[in-house]
Amino acid sequence: MPAAKPRYKRVLLKVSGEVLMGDAPYGIDMATVEAVARDIKLAKDTGIELCLVIGGGNIFRGLSKAAKDMDRSNADYMGMLATVMNALAMQDALEKIGVQTRVQSAIPMPTVCEPYIRRRAERHLEKGRVVIFAAGTGSPFFTTDSGAALRAAEMKCDALFKGTSVDGVYTADPKKDPTAKRYEKLTHHNVLQQDLKVMDASAISLMRENGIPIVVFSIREAGNLLTVLSGGGVSTTIIGD
DSSP: OOOOOOSOSEEEEEEOGGGGGTTSSSSOOHHHHHHHHHHHHHHHTTTOEEEEEEOOHHHHHHHHHHHTTSOHHHHHHHHHHHHHHHHHHHHHHHHHTTOOEEEEESSOOTTTSEEOOHHHHHHHHHTTOEEEEESTTSSTTOOHHHHHHHHHHHTTOSEEEEEESSSSOBSSOTTTOTTOOBOSEEEHHHHHHTTOSSSOHHHHHHHHHHTOOEEEEESSSTTHHHHHHTTOSSOEEEEOO
16 A cells, blocks of 8 residues: 655755664664665655755764864864765765755865755755755854754755654653653654753754754654655654644
């Protein structure tokens, strides 16, 4: 039986870099990248307009000891460059299975990708291309969650989907606390008030201000992106107050 039609026209998918490690302690596991790419293609084939932000934790985790005593700005720029590497890996995996993709970086590097230009990104989406936004906001002291929220607002997305290793938002870390309970729905205000570690406060506030829901789900399960986009599966939805 075919999956139900997705409820959204344009979505930003935020994938945490740690997902791309697979079972390795750090780095890029291309088999995992290819599995995520196949899920993205399944969603894209329904006609949805899709853009991505990928974190850099899988690469930066291996550099974290070296960066421990570094100037914060320099360390943040290293993290941004890690997201560009992940974006290029995902672009390669997507294009191998026939998905037209463009990478746009907030830090200009025209040899490897396009600079971030909002109207050009919108045009790519309208033409059916997947756009991967790399290098966060282009400025230090902001997380890739903030970069994802910013791009979701600029692209006028209907929702921000956060694909992680966990199937939603819990009262505590379910990997450490077996009694932790998953929330079905929350408001942006709930997340800020309870200091739930979903995304950083600036990202949550930006989504609240622009009325954009956040859907947190596990992207490690094959086909789960399309299932959750269609209103099924297990996830937590964060909506306006």
